[in-house]
Amino acid sequence: MSSSVESQPNRASGGRRTTVLASRPLLGYRTVDLVSAAMLGVAFGVVFWAWSLVYNAPAAALYAVFPPLTALLAGPWLLAGVVAGLLVRRPGAALLAEVVAAAVSALIGSQWGWTVLLSGALQGVGVEIALALFAWRRFGPFVAVLAGSLAAACEVVFYEWWQYVVDFSWAWKLAYLGAFVVSGAVVAGLGGLLLVRALAKTGAANAMPPGQEELERSAV
Amino acid sequence: MPRTGGGRVDVRGLTWRPSGRRVPVLAGLDLRIEPGEKVLLAGASGSGKSTLLRAIAGLLQTTDVGELSGEVSVDGRHPQERAGTVGLLLQDPSAAVVADRVGRDVAFGLENTRTPPDLMPGLVAGALRAAGFPYDERRSTRTLSGGETQRLALAGALALRPQVLLLDEPTSMLDADNAARVRRSVLAACEQQGTTLVVVEHQIGPWVEHLDRCVVLDRSGAVIADGRPGEVLARLGESLAAEGIWVPDLPAPRPLSVDPVLVTPTLHVPVGEVLLAAERVGVTYGSPFGGSAGEPRNVALDDVSCVLHEGESVVLGGGSGAGKSTLLAALAGLQAPDRGAVHIHPRLAGRKGRVLHRLTSPELAARVAWVPQLPEHGLVTHTVLDELLVSARALGQPAAAAERRARALLEHLGLAALAGSSVHHLSGGEQRRLVVAAALVHGPAGLLLDEPTVGQDRNTWAAVTGLCLAARNAGAAVGVATHDAVATHALVSPGGRTLTLERGRLT
Amino acid sequence: MSRPSYGPLSLLAASLLPALGAPAIHSTRHGLVCVGVLLLVSLVVVRDWSSTVRRLGLVALAALSLGLSTWLYGGRDLDVAAGATLRVLYLVIPAAVLTPFIDPTRLGDHLAQRLHLPARPVVASTAALQRLEALGWQWQQIARARRARGVGADGGILHRARVTASMALSLMVSTMRMSGSMSLAMDARGFGAAHRRTFAEPAPWQRRDTAILLGGVAVAALPWLYLVVTA
Ligand SMILES: Nc1ncnc2c1ncn2[C@@H]1O[C@H](COP(=O)(O)OP(=O)(O)OP(=O)(O)O)[C@@H](O)[C@H]1O
Ligand SMILES: Nc1ncnc2c1ncn2[C@@H]1O[C@H](COP(=O)(O)OP(=O)(O)OP(=O)(O)O)[C@@H](O)[C@H]1O
Ligand SMILES: [Mg+2]
Ligand SMILES: [Mg+2]
Numbered sequence: 001m002s003s004s005v006e007s008q009p010n011r012a013s014g015g016r017r018t019t020v021l022a023s024r025p026l027l028g029y030r031t032v033d034l035v036s037a038a039m040l041g042v043a044f045g046v047v048f049w050a051w052s053l054v055y056n057a058p059a060a061a062l063y064a065v066f067p068p069l070t071a072l073l074a075g076p077w078l079l080a081g082v083v084a085g086l087l088v089r090r091p092g093a094a095l096l097a098e099v100v101a102a103a104v105s106a107l108i109g110s111q112w113g114w115t116v117l118l119s120g121a122l123q124g125v126g127v128e129i130a131l132a133l134f135a136w137r138r139f140g141p142f143v144a145v146l147a148g149s150l151a152a153a154c155e156v157v158f159y160e161w162w163q164y165v166v167d168f169s170w171a172w173k174l175a176y177l178g179a180f181v182v183s184g185a186v187v188a189g190l191g192g193l194l195l196v197r198a199l200a201k202t203g204a205a206n207a208m209p210p211g212q213e214e215l216e217r218s219a220v
Numbered sequence: 221m222p223r224t225g226g227g228r229v230d231v232r233g234l235t236w237r238p239s240g241r242r243v244p245v246l247a248g249l250d251l252r253i254e255p256g257e258k259v260l261l262a263g264a265s266g267s268g269k270s271t272l273l274r275a276i277a278g279l280l281q282t283t284d285v286g287e288l289s290g291e292v293s294v295d296g297r298h299p300q301e302r303a304g305t306v307g308l309l310l311q312d313p314s315a316a317v318v319a320d321r322v323g324r325d326v327a328f329g330l331e332n333t334r335t336p337p338d339l340m341p342g343l344v345a346g347a348l349r350a351a352g353f354p355y356d357e358r359r360s361t362r363t364l365s366g367g368e369t370q371r372l373a374l375a376g377a378l379a380l381r382p383q384v385l386l387l388d389e390p391t392s393m394l395d396a397d398n399a400a401r402v403r404r405s406v407l408a409a410c411e412q413q414g415t416t417l418v419v420v421e422h423q424i425g426p427w428v429e430h431l432d433r434c435v436v437l438d439r440s441g442a443v444i445a446d447g448r449p450g451e452v453l454a455r456l457g458e459s460l461a462a463e464g465i466w467v468p469d470l471p472a473p474r475p476l477s478v479d480p481v482l483v484t485p486t487l488h489v490p491v492g493e494v495l496l497a498a499e500r501v502g503v504t505y506g507s508p509f510g511g512s513a514g515e516p517r518n519v520a521l522d523d524v525s526c527v528l529h530e531g532e533s534v535v536l537g538g539g540s541g542a543g544k545s546t547l548l549a550a551l552a553g554l555q556a557p558d559r560g561a562v563h564i565h566p567r568l569a570g571r572k573g574r575v576l577h578r579l580t581s582p583e584l585a586a587r588v589a590w591v592p593q594l595p596e597h598g599l600v601t602h603t604v605l606d607e608l609l610v611s612a613r614a615l616g617q618p619a620a621a622a623e624r625r626a627r628a629l630l631e632h633l634g635l636a637a638l639a640g641s642s643v644h645h646l647s648g649g650e651q652r653r654l655v656v657a658a659a660l661v662h663g664p665a666g667l668l669l670d671e672p673t674v675g676q677d678r679n680t681w682a683a684v685t686g687l688c689l690a691a692r693n694a695g696a697a698v699g700v701a702t703h704d705a706v707a708t709h710a711l712v713s714p715g716g717r718t719l720t721l722e723r724g725r726l727t
Numbered sequence: 728m729s730r731p732s733y734g735p736l737s738l739l740a741a742s743l744l745p746a747l748g749a750p751a752i753h754s755t756r757h758g759l760v761c762v763g764v765l766l767l768v769s770l771v772v773v774r775d776w777s778s779t780v781r782r783l784g785l786v787a788l789a790a791l792s793l794g795l796s797t798w799l800y801g802g803r804d805l806d807v808a809a810g811a812t813l814r815v816l817y818l819v820i821p822a823a824v825l826t827p828f829i830d831p832t833r834l835g836d837h838l839a840q841r842l843h844l845p846a847r848p849v850v851a852s853t854a855a856l857q858r859l860e861a862l863g864w865q866w867q868q869i870a871r872a873r874r875a876r877g878v879g880a881d882g883g884i885l886h887r888a889r890v891t892a893s894m895a896l897s898l899m900v901s902t903m904r905m906s907g908s909m910s911l912a913m914d915a916r917g918f919g920a921a922h923r924r925t926f927a928e929p930a931p932w933q934r935r936d937t938a939i940l941l942g943g944v945a946v947a948a949l950p951w952l953y954l955v956v957t958a
Pocket of ligand 4: 365366544545546593670
């Protein structure tokens with residue numbers, strides 16, 4: 001009957017940083033959760049588009065050195081899911097963001113047409129697996145790196161080996177996977193985590209658990 | 221589903237302290253509004269009006285975190301319990317767009333209240349008409365000017381036919397005629413359905429005779445006056461004016477006098493010479509991603525020539541969508557014209573010459589400053605004081621002097637207490653004043669301000685116009701796009717003139 | 728509220744179905760025939776050439792670079808390389824041609840009403856998708872504001888890179904701000920409590936959708952038919 005006492009966000013203390021969890025039930029998405037995940041997808045869709053415009057030159061250079069190395073540049077494509085997952089902290093947020101981002105690249109004009117939906121979904125699932133392993137209770141560097149790596153692994157093993165680098169030998173395919181995972185772990189995993197923390201610091205993510213963590217830290 | 225009858229709003233002991241603020245924005249507020257009552261909510265900029273509307277809508281904690289206590293109910297229930305009980309028009313209308321076509325956007329609320337689809341076209345068309353929206357429902361929502369967007373958002377709130385309609389500055393970006401139209405139809409719609417209405421507006425004059433009640437908040441968010449508008453204004457007129465309320469029939473406030481040291485340009489051109497000259501400028505809008513399917517290209521400016529002199533203020537007038545914002549951005553060197561060019565005085569030429577949009581960013585910042593129509597678009601940092609010092613730092617000006625000027629400007633604009641606050645947590649009016657101050661600190665020779673007085677109370681209005689006039693008198697060329705007649709008057713006489721745009725051309 | 732008259736689901740299916748046909752393509756001749764047929768069909772379908780040509784350009788570039796790499800690392804066999812190129816072209820030309828006909832709002836309508844996906848995420852996603860252009864403008868606004876304040880992106884490469892990175896953070900900040908205010912505006916019009924909702928526009932499956940779907944199936948089958956016929 002009153003708008004007064006909303007349920008306090010759940011907390012689980014894990015080391016130095018208090019971790020603020022999404023309000024339970026985990027699937028009780030607020031409007032702002034849904035819209036944020038989808039909007040992050042759109043924003044990263046634009047980033048992907050911008051990245052694809054500059055991607056070709058460095059990719060050609062790496063290709064000349066050793067073709068599987070081009071996968072080192074793939075990290076940015078995995079960012080959407082990791083960032084949405086770490087920010088919204090609910091099951092499905094990463095998947096939603098990745099699928100929306102893929103749809104955006106298809107709509108703007110992607111060289112892979114709507115098949116990007118499939119690879120977006122696979123990357124999103126990779127992140128979801130990582131977060132599910134910790135029951136959406138841990139969001140530190142280890143989880144972030146795992147999420148980036150699993151997104152990369154899903155993408156390569158279930159998609160790119162069969163569609164994109166079909167003509168590579170198996171040794172090359174494995175090297176490709178390795179480079180992709182490294183890029184996913186570093187760029188998408190750690191980079192995504194840093195991005196989330198930077199966002200929280202600006203106060204723009206106050207509605208989200210990381211923003212509330214930041215408020216708690218500065219409240220001391 | 222058309223509902224008739226208004227809701228009873230009951231606010232009891234409402235206290236709200238957003239995290240990061242020491243004092244509550246609203247403290248122990250009590251307010252009871254009867255069904256069908258039409259209430260005007262007034263108060264100085266930053267007094268908590270928008271916050272109170274959000275509280276009544278049950279939406280305080282959607283995006284903000286803080287300590288909330290007390291109760292808010294509509295007809296005894298939480299306002300968000302049933303879809304469509306309350307309809308809220310936000311202060312920033314561009315935030316409200318949720319669909320790509322106008323018709324679909326207006327229908328959004330109807331979809332949420334499970335209105336049968338076959339009833340929607342009629343309701344949508346009616347709401348668009350009531351809001352005075354100039355185009356039909358097929359128009360894309362992406363190509364609307366500020367005032368057009370505001371009327372679209374209003375149509376969305378009206379279409380919902382809520383029991384309680386909450387409007388946050390519904391006519392702030394409209395010219396007088398359109399504002400009057402919108403006012404009439406809002407009142408008629410509420411009358412017809414018995415809707416409870418709460419309107420926040422700074423320019424209360426045109427509303428007072430039509431509303432039942434006037435509630436005034438003071439700067440600490442407490443109710444200082446509550447009663448029939450005529451009586452309240454007659455009894456407390458003077459003290460309310462001192463508080464910042466635009467009490468009708470009082471003479472316009474005197475622009476604040478400002479120490480010229482704060483606003484003197486660092487780069488000079490000889491007295492009275494042309495600082496900026498737009499020559500046959502044309503601008504056509506397309507999509508940011510290059511040619512997209514079938515979108516019409518929009519000619520916003522067509523063959524416009526004009527000049528701004530040193531020590532002169534020029535007011536850009538013209539209806540909503542006439543091209544004021546576009547011309548201002550071109551004069552600020554930010555919109556590269558598709559045809560023609562804007563030149564700056566030869567003495568202030570940059571390394572690559574006099575064409576304004578070819579200057580480097582620091583060169584440009586040292587010469588002209590710009591305040592966008594939506595203040596949020598002008599922010600480049602995260603805290604208030606940083607925001608003021610960005611340009612001075614980029615230009616390598618002495619830090620201590622810059623900070624002194626910045627603090628003095630904040631003081632003038634009533635923002636001193638917020639120096640350490642996050643730029644994103646300011647009220648609409650505060651944010652706009654911040655962007656104006658940030659444009660001035662480093663002493664540019666040209667000042668281009670897009671609707672700088674929107675959302676200001678009497679005192680802050682006097683501060684903003686005072687700064688413009690002081691800058692002009694100190695030798696800056698000041699261009700202001702506005703539909704605020706009082707501001708136009710203050711800026712134009714003497715030492716200024718107006719230019720009027722119509723459909724992208726000067727008349 | 729007039730919209731393009733094709734359903735988005737059939738278009739989407741027809742864009743994706745060729746993936747089933749493409750793997751059959753192995754020789755240059757086979758590929759040329761199939762891609763040729765596709766292009767002929769495209770001539771009839773395309774209305775808006777400017778956008779389609781841009782998309783086809785992207786597709787051709789990607790296919791050619793793939794062909795080149797196949798030639799370099801796949802034993803320098805021209806037939807294999809050309810096969811790979813044509814296979815990819817066959818896979819993505821339909822998407823390049825059909826995407827301009829897909830309207831995100833209609834796609835949302837159909838996903839929610841025809842496929843019965845949960846309405847709230849679908850509606851939130853279409854609302855977000857229509858902000859795509861707004862975000863593009865936002866990028867320009869950020870660039871503008873920074874330029875006006877003397878912290879814009881010009882100068883050396885390193886400086887530019889730094890500025891671009893901080894602009895990207897600003898874009899993310901704007902994104903979060905936009906999400907916040909958009910959720911507020913949506914809840915202010917009853918979205919928060921709308922666990923079931925109606926839709927202003929229907930999502931009919933029309934006869935022409937069936938035709939498009941059959942067209943997609945035909946495109947998927949064509950390379951296999953060619954194999955059968957020439958065998
Ligand atoms: N999330 C927040 N965090 C911190 N302070 C806030 C927050 N939201 C609002 N404020 C502060 O609360 C005060 C009231 O804001 P509000 O937007 O309600 O003012 P207002 O009366 O609508 O002003 P205006 O007429 O300028 O729109 C302002 O001083 C503002 O800085
Ligand atoms: N980004 C855009 N894309 C396409 N068209 C646009 C865009 N921005 C503005 N327009 C169109 O260009 C014209 C001029 O717009 P502008 O914003 O300059 O008008 P304005 O005079 O400032 O109006 P207002 O008083 O409502 O702010 C309008 O018809 C508007 O619809
Ligand atoms: Mg306000
Ligand atoms: Mg304007």
